Amino acid sequence: MGLLDLIRKMKQKNKKELRILLLGLDNAGKTTILKSLASEDISHVTPTQGFNIKSVQSQGILLNVWDIGGQKTIRSYWRNYFENTDVLIYVIDSADRARFEESGMQLAELLEEEKLIGTPVLIFANKQDLLHAAKSSELMEGLNLNSIKDRAWQIQMCSAISGEGLSNGMEWIRKNIKT
Ligand SMILES: Nc1nc2c(ncn2[C@@H]2O[C@H](COP(=O)(O)OP(=O)(O)OP(=O)(O)O)[C@@H](O)[C@H]2O)c(=O)[nH]1
């Protein structure tokens, strides 16, 4: 290997770039979160039929975020995107109590996927701007989050609409994931 190749390889090792998978049930707010992170207009978000990819710069790291539609018919395609994921961001609609159980089961299924073994998980408890949004303890119970013991994980309250909490989540990613 020549010197140039060696330098190139070292640079790659230190790349400050992460592949992030953004998943969660339909209507949770994934696309709105991604647009908000990219400082784009969030007033006309429509359900994602396939996927969106966006690269956003956050705290000195380039995040390549894959936002996949969460409708039931699309969920079977999630597994096509698991490879090489550095971080999983799982989004919950904190006001949709009727679907806490479904959301928790979907997350539990993801965490059993071989390609996601050990992948750190940031859980965005979205829609905290709504008055009746559930808080951390109710979500932990409703989605059985305390059962996650095999990886680094964090629950972060947020609102994609106000932007509150999003940067705290990104900060957790920066601190917990080696780039
Ligand atoms: N009040 C409130 N509404 C939100 C928030 N985030 C998203 N929404 C709304 O929730 C709806 C769904 O948002 P999307 O971003 O399309 O949800 P998604 O998870 O991408 O949905 P799929 O693409 O179908 O998987 C939209 O009407 C958003 O405006 C939030 O923080 N607060």
Ligand SMILES: [Mg+2]
């Ligand atoms: Mg979407």
